[in-house]
Amino acid sequence: MTAPSAQTDRFVLDRMPPRDQWPAFRYDLPELRFPDQVNIASRLLDEAVENKGWADRPLLRSPQLTLTYAETRERVDRIAGYLINELKLEPGNRVLLRGGNSIGMALSWLAIVKAGLVAVATMPLLRAAELVQVIDKGQPAAAICDARLLSELELAREKRPGMVRHVVHFGSPDDPQDLGALAARQPPLFRACPTAADDIALLAFTSGTTGMPKAVVHTHRDVLAACECWPRHVLKAAPDDVVTGSPPLAFTFGLGGLLVFPMWAGASVYYPDAPYNPETMVRQMREHGVTTCYTAPTFYRQMAPHAKAIGIPTLRHCVSAGEALPDATRQLWKEATGIEMLDGIGATEMFHIFISSAGAEVKRGAIGKVVPGYQAKVVDDEGREVPRGTIGKLAVIGPTGCRYMEDQRQAKYVHEGWNHPGDAFLQDEEDYFHYQARDDDMIITAGYNVGGPEVEDCLLAHPAVAECGVVGKPDEERGMIIKAVVVLKAGQTGDPAMVKALQDHVKSHIAPYKYPREIEFVTVLPRTETGKLQRFRLRQHTP
Known part of the structure; x- marks a missing residue:
């Protein structure tokens, strides 16, 4: 860090991994060379x-309210003033954020980072026991919470008395203790904290597909660097875009796609009221002229019949990330809308997407090519690059990278400066990357390597299947067998005849050894709040 830190509370700065465990950072593109002193909120x-x-362009939209960039800045400045002047927080203090996607959540996040504080956003469905884990790890000085979600936070505070000194709420405009009313008394201008580019902007807790979440540290430089890579070179975000989607702002996929990337482009974001379903989402996208949608493959699959029936004429970009995009879902959406979905792989540890392709660059069956600003390769267990067409482990390097706060798993994620997200890939001769599985989800059966997502994709093409997950089940004879856990569409029966029909379908469409020798029918699959399939939970039920 060449500029002095403005964060007088060094709690996070002093809990970073040892320097020899940091990833290497590359800032090769001219747009990635930021000043040593920069603040995200001020910059955006x-x-x-x-x-x-x-100033007069719309930025934050909801069914009840639209705020321009100037109006957003005034509200952000008043909230930042309240945090510093009234709550007496100091730069570097952590502020826990609790809420779904809303204007109030967006304003609060921007105010926290503008004031030089550290945003610790949490998923709205977390319960008290999970919030206690976040509080223990991040030790926030204050919390900003949607009024509807206060009860679990208060239960968590009772278990950790004295740790979260201040709690303010938003979303209850008639309450004189609402954050909006309290902040309205503050001056309309707040001078941004002069943060160093490498001061801490947020702690992002991983979304829990593999059990205990980790706290990832991201700086002001990291977030701005992410804005200059995928949104600029692949999405090609533009000022006239109207963006919506489902990933939570507490998840970096949502924070990027549904707040900071649109701001970088001069675009606007529409936050629908929750709860919504696939049909109401499609109707709102049509009504509000949405051009760009972010969500997970499962929700695209559920929206497809409604999009086909209702139509979304303004829609141009459909971004899928968070979990593997089955080709069956890509083709279903394309048939419904005419739009080639934009796939991508990212990671909380990397902040956002680092492999992706759009439009004419899309290659069927591949996620895409490495995003400008990043480098990626497929390696063996020793970190040596493997020949093209060979399955190995993904390694990535670029302007963002993994730094866990006080976590021994740092040494597993970063090797010799390269980030290892834990995914099995192969790279073809045309430089496209093809996702196989999480590297701990590869199924090795009778000597064959099988990626669960490939079998899932095949099963999803069967007209009876609504959703499915595929895992390996220990087997004495074969080492593992392939097991499919399937949710059938309404009116379908999970009987032995259906098992045989699905097995025969897989055998006739991909290599026969990849067919699931066991199929279990369920009514719902275990997913994280961000929509990712929790395969580790499927494996727990396959003794």
Whole structure:
């Protein structure tokens, strides 16, 4: 860090991994060379109003309210003023954020980072026991919470008395203790904390597909670097875009796609009221002229019949990430809308997407090519690059990278400067990357390597299947057998005839040794709040 830190509370800075466990950072593109002193909120909001002529453009939208860039800045500045002037927080203090996707959540996140504080956003469905884990790890000085979600937070505070000194709520405009009312008393302008580019902006807790979550540290430089890579070179975000989607702002996929990337482009974001379903989401996208949608493959699959029936004429970009995109879902969506879905793989540890392709660059069956600003390769267990067409482990390097706060798993994620997200891939002769599985989800059966997502993709093409998950089950004879856990569409029966029909379908479409020797029918699959399939939970039920 060449600029001095503005964060007088060094709690996170002092709990970073040892330097020899850090990834290498590459800033090869001219747009990745930031000043040593920079603040995300100032860069994205103050400059939009003062230098880019976007003051009167809409930024944050909901069914009840639309705020321009200038109006957003005023509200952010008043909240930042309240945090510093009234709560007496100091730069570097952590602030726990609890809420779904809403204007109030977005304003609060921007105010926290503008004030030089550290945002610790949490998923709205977390319960008290899970919030206690976050509180123990991040030791927040304050919390900003949606009024509807206060009860679990208060239960967590009772278990950790004195650790979260201040709690304020938003979303209850008639309450004089609502954050909006309290902040309205503050001046309309707040001078952004002069954070160093490498000061901490957020702690992002991983979404829990493999059990205990980890706290990932991201700096102001990291978030701005992410804005200059995938949104610029692949998505090609534009000021006229209207963006919506389902990933939570507490998840870096949502924070990027549904807040900071649209701000970088001068675009606007529409936050639908929860709860919504696939049909209401499609109707709202049509009504509000949405051009860009972010969600997980499962939700695209559920929206497809409604999109076909209702139509979304303004829609141009459909971004899928968070879990593997089955080709069956890609083709279903394309048939319904005419739009080639934009797939990508990212990681909380890397902040956002680092492999992706759009439009004419899309290659069927591949996620895409490495995003400008990053480098990627497929390696063996010793970190040596494997020949093209060979399955191995993905390794990535670029302007963002993994730094866990006080976590021994750092040494597993970073090797010799390269980030290892834990995915099995192969790279073809045309530089496209093909996802196989999480590297601990590869199924080795009778000497064959089988990626569960490939079998899932095949099963999803069967007209009786709504959702499915595929895992390996220990077997004395074969080492593992392939097991499929299937949710059938309404009106279908999970009987022996259906088992045989699905097995025969797989055998006739991909290599016969990849067929599931065991099929279990369930009514729902275990997923994280971000929509990722929790295969580790499927494996727990396959003794």
